[in-house]
Amino acid sequence: MMILKHKFVDKIPDILEEKVLYVSMEYETVIHKCACGCGNEIVTPLSPAEWSITFNGETISLEPSIGSWSLDCKSHYWITNNRVKWSYKYSVEAIEKVKKSDLEAKKDHFEKTNSKPKELENKRKERESLWKHIKSWGNNFFSSK
Numbered sequence: 001m002m003i004l005k006h007k008f009v010d011k012i013p014d015i016l017e018e019k020v021l022y023v024s025m026e027y028e029t030v031i032h033k034c035a036c037g038c039g040n041e042i043v044t045p046l047s048p049a050e051w052s053i054t055f056n057g058e059t060i061s062l063e064p065s066i067g068s069w070s071l072d073c074k075s076h077y078w079i080t081n082n083r084v085k086w087s088y089k090y091s092v093e094a095i096e097k098v099k100k101s102d103l104e105a106k107k108d109h110f111e112k113t114n115s116k117p118k119e120l121e122n123k124r125k126e127r128e129s130l131w132k133h134i135k136s137w138g139n140n141f142f143s144s145k
């Protein structure tokens with residue numbers, strides 16, 4: 001099991017060390033060298049439509065998985081609590097399918113291969129409904145005056 005280190009950085013360094021996750025909040029990006037050792041730099045922008053990180057105070061998890069089908073190595077792995085968990089390698093057909101598919105299909109793909117985004121989605125909905133509840137309570141409160 002490969003274990004990565006993480007570094008919070010202001011700027012992405014010119015030369016990246018192997019097995020280090022560089023997290024830049026300023027650039028809302030995580031960058032690391034491909035875990036297979038091929039030397040390619042994997043850039044994972046942080047946004048609701050792209051990747052999210054979870055930092056528990058000690059380790060970092062990235063969601064969804066890292067799928068470098070555009071690279072020669074075709075690596076596909078999860079980074080969970082700084083650990084690299086390898087998945088199957090993308091076959092040529094699967095890569096073509098992903099390339100041709102639209103965004104919706106990609107989302108389906110990630111949902112099938114990774115249940116975490118759904119859990120997050122549920123959490124988000126929970127929070128939203130709580131917020132709505134608070135807001136409507138607030139409105140009632142103020143309008144009753």
Ligand SMILES: [Zn+2]
Nearest residue numbers: 034036038073
């Ligand atoms: Zn690689």
